[in-house]
Amino acid sequence: MKINSELQGAYVFSSGKNMGTFKAVGYPEDVGVFYKLEEYEGYCWIAHGRYPTNTPGWWGGAHPFTLLDWSIVHNGEISSYDANRRFIEMFGYKCTLQTDTEVITYIMDYLLRVQGLTLDEAASVVAAPFWSTIEDKTNLAEKEKYTFLRTLFASLLITGPFSIVLGFEGGLMALNDRLKLRSMVVGEKEDKVFIASEEAAIRTMEPDAQNIWAPAGGEPVIVKVKEGAF
Amino acid sequence: MSLEFIYPEFEVIRNTDRCITCRICERQCANEVHILNKEKGVMVADETKCINCQRCVSFCPTRALKIVKSDCTFRENANWQSNTIKEIYKQANSGGVLLSSMGNPNELPVYLDKILINASQVTNPPIDPLREPMETRVFLGKKPEKIERDKNGQLKCELPPQIELSVPIMFSAMSYGSISYNAHAALARAATELGILYNTGEGGLHEDFYVYGPNTIVQVASGRFGVHEDFLNAGAAIEIKMGQGAKPGIGGHLPGAKIVGDVSRTRMIPEGSDAISPAPHHDIYSIEDLRQLVFSLKEATEYKKPVIVKVAAVHNIAAIASGIARSGADIIAIDGLRGGTGAAPTRIRDNVGIPIELALAAVDQRLRDEGIRNNVSLVVGGSIRNAADVVKMIALGADACYIATAALLALGCHLCRTCQSGKCNWGIATQREDLVKRLNPDLGCKRLVNLITAWQQEIKELMGGMGINSIEALRGNRLMLRGIGLTNKELEILGIAHAGE
Incomplete structure (x- = not known):
């Protein structure tokens, strides 16, 4: 963070462990060939073809963002950006890339690593259930928990359309905004799980994918490889 | 008139064709501006007492009344405005501190009026509050810096008192x-x-x-x-x-x-x-x-x-x-x-x-x-x-x-x-x-x-x-x-x- 905000001529684009990032401007198939992706192996692959909407496309702005051992892909534009940014910057983070994705990465780092929330708890902060949903809950402990998290981390609620995939050591989490203003589909085939914006993308990777379903807005999909359970 | 005299700020305009001498204005005015002239059978006004609270205007059943700012003015200039002059006369009369009510009436910048609000177009959809949930609830109060868990790993959900x-x-x-x-x-x-x-x-x-x-x-x-x-x-x-x-x-x-x-x-x-x-x-x-x-x-x-x-x-x-x-x-x-x-x-x-x-x-x-x-x-x-x-x-x-x-x-x-x-x-x-x-x-x-x-x-x-x-x-x-x-x-x-x- 210090390098990116203070050092001239140097920029850190990726800073994780056991993680590689390949970014380029061009067609996805050419990028794959250029970086010789067939030479790599991994238990978790995150890819993103970006149509840069608000800024000119450049390779540095391509997803995923791989910062602080998180790898994050985000499709959407969050309307809560400055509320989130100004809150998270209190805790030593510096948003220098001027993208929503960066602030989401720092929010997840803060909630998961610094505060020690579980993935589910973190998801219920950034895509908090509506108050009416919380009030309707019959499980009192859950009601109390959601009210607590929403009140405590009010400024980390993310509004506006988003679907995000957060990769971490041992798995990933996919999440939609609470109104589900962006699409996201999940499919399975044997020990593999596929998550994409469109079912067509899953079918391209695995024509026989099963159990295709669309998670509800704010409902996190958590996949962990080491524990083997989905 | 004397040196103490300050011309009334407002004029009470009464449309005599409409006035039915019902004396509602007289009863409504705690400042005793309106009085019935019994000899002539007409309502008259003592404008020195009028503060333009619009009570009589609102209650006049025939809309016979209006209160307007008097156009009788001092020979004002940009520096010595009417109000400034009046305040000096008042203080020279009374020797006291001037009292006022409600907020600052002066022409100071109202920044709220120089700030404009954003809206979404295309890349990020606006949301229709009549169709989608829209939340305005807030909690005021201190928020803890760090979460805590009990020995079973459950979140401790107590917060300091909130409104x-x-x-x-x-x-x-x-x-x-x-x-x-x-x-x-x-x-x-x-x-x-x-x-x-x-x-x-x-x-x-x-x-x-x-x-x-x-x-x-x-x-x-x-x-x-x-x-x-x-x-x-x-x-x-x-x-x-x-x-x-x-x-x-x-x-x-x-x-x-x-x-x-x-x-x-x-x-x-x-x-x-x-x-x-x-x-x-x-x-x-x-x-x-x-x-x-x-x-x-x-x-x-x-x-x-x-x-x-x-x-x-x-x-x-x-x-x-x-x-x-x-x-x-x-x-x-x-x-x-x-x-x-x-x-x-x-x-x-x-x-x-x-x-x-x-x-x-x-x-x-x-x-x-x-x-x-x-x-x-x-x-x-x-x-x-x-x-x-x-x-x-x-x-x-x-x-x-x-x-x-x-x-x-x-x-x-x-x-x-x-x-x-x-x-x-x-x-x-x-x-x-x-x-x-x-x-x-x-x-x-x-x-x-x-x-x-x-x-x-x-x-x-x-x-x-x-x-x-x-x-x-x-x-x-x-x-x-x-x-x-x-x-x-x-x-x-x-x-x-x-x-x-």
């Missing part, structure tokens, strides 16, 4: 004494119905209103009028009033004439004695002393009530707020230069303090720079006039807004700015029984509920336009604001970009 508001608006402090019983009744009932809070001001809490306690902020001011243990425990929160936007640096003075009956009992002072609130709290001469009072109040209420510290927006407000945030206070309320009052020395009201927009922007940023913004909530007041003002304040960084003048307008106030006379024709700023009963608390409550409901709907519309469906995502979201016609320095302090950037 819950259905919409981030509260009725600001107005004491029982400065306003009437019926005005208080209307505010208390409306706050209860709306799921928000009203504020007792510094005059204690009338026993009839303890029932509205969950929607009441009880105030402890420098005079400590009406403060006792039951009072402190009656409300949802306790406010320590250190200052007021209309009169920073001075106390208050409720004339003995208003200390009658229930007002005297509620304030716990003898009838007819002046209620003088000193400029400082005599037990607070430093930030350490404030901390002691905060914790004394918390002790008295078993740490069940959040404590608000209310200060006027003055030059060094960022540092002051930072100190208060460390004093144990749960909420800081800041009252700006344009805030109203039932009576303040004119010179102080018109010249002391800074606009609330700049104060809020500076305080919010300072608390964030110090990493303690989540330790306190910020409430701002000082002429919040409509829903757009609320949205702009929240986006600048406020958790909630205080309104008072707007609430009084809803109750019938016509901003004649003569509260200090105690002869409020609308039954608001008066203790005269015949005048108080003119304000129907049921109707007043209904009108307040209407006002806030309308504002809430407008807030939702504005939020939806920005693609924001919960008010917490708007708080401090300064990217949603742009300045118009502001200097670089003003933009820098407000922390916003200029329109077009």
Whole structure:
């Protein structure tokens, strides 16, 4: 963070462990060939073809963002950006890339690593259930928990359309905004799980994918490889 | 005419073709402007007493009356304006300090009017509040810095005491004494119905209103009028009033004439004695002393009530707020230069303090720079006039807004700015029984509920336009604001970009 905000001529684009990032401007198939992706192996692959909407496309702005051992892909534009940014910057983070994705990465780092929330708890902060949903809950402990998290981390609620995939050591989490203003589909085939914006993308990777379903807005999909359970 | 004479500010224009000499105007005017000339059988007016409160105009059944500003003028120039000249005459007549009511009327910049709000187009969809959920609920109070878990790994969900508001608006402090019983009744009932809070001001809490306690902020001011243990425990929160936007640096003075009956009992002072609130709290001469009072109040209420510290927006407000945030206070309320009052020395009201927009922007940023913004909530007041003002304040960084003048307008106030006379024709700023009963608390409550409901709907519309469906995502979201016609320095302090950037 210090390098990116203070050092001239140097920029850190990726800073994780056991993680590689390949970014380029061009067609996805050419990028794959250029970086010789067939030479790599991994238990978790995150890819993103970006149509840069608000800024000119450049390779540095391509997803995923791989910062602080998180790898994050985000499709959407969050309307809560400055509320989130100004809150998270209190805790030593510096948003220098001027993208929503960066602030989401720092929010997840803060909630998961610094505060020690579980993935589910973190998801219920950034895509908090509506108050009416919380009030309707019959499980009192859950009601109390959601009210607590929403009140405590009010400024980390993310509004506006988003679907995000957060990769971490041992798995990933996919999440939609609470109104589900962006699409996201999940499919399975044997020990593999596929998550994409469109079912067509899953079918391209695995024509026989099963159990295709669309998670509800704010409902996190958590996949962990080491524990083997989905 | 003599040297003391000041030509009346207003003219009473009576259409004699319409006037039916029903004498309603005469009965409605507590200032005794209208009188029947029995010889001629016509109504006449003594305009020297008219304050243009519009009471007679509103009640004239034939619309025979209008009040206009007199065009009789001094030979004004840009420097010596009519008001300036009149004030000199008045002071030369009386030898006294000039008193005024309501907020600063001068042409100072209203930054709220120079800020524009964003909306979504194409890349990010606006949200329709009529079709989608749109949340305006807020919790005010200290938020812990770190979560804790029990030995089973479950989250410990206890929070320090919070105030819950259905919409981030509260009725600001107005004491029982400065306003009437019926005005208080209307505010208390409306706050209860709306799921928000009203504020007792510094005059204690009338026993009839303890029932509205969950929607009441009880105030402890420098005079400590009406403060006792039951009072402190009656409300949802306790406010320590250190200052007021209309009169920073001075106390208050409720004339003995208003200390009658229930007002005297509620304030716990003898009838007819002046209620003088000193400029400082005599037990607070430093930030350490404030901390002691905060914790004394918390002790008295078993740490069940959040404590608000209310200060006027003055030059060094960022540092002051930072100190208060460390004093144990749960909420800081800041009252700006344009805030109203039932009576303040004119010179102080018109010249002391800074606009609330700049104060809020500076305080919010300072608390964030110090990493303690989540330790306190910020409430701002000082002429919040409509829903757009609320949205702009929240986006600048406020958790909630205080309104008072707007609430009084809803109750019938016509901003004649003569509260200090105690002869409020609308039954608001008066203790005269015949005048108080003119304000129907049921109707007043209904009108307040209407006002806030309308504002809430407008807030939702504005939020939806920005693609924001919960008010917490708007708080401090300064990217949603742009300045118009502001200097670089003003933009820098407000922390916003200029329109077009």
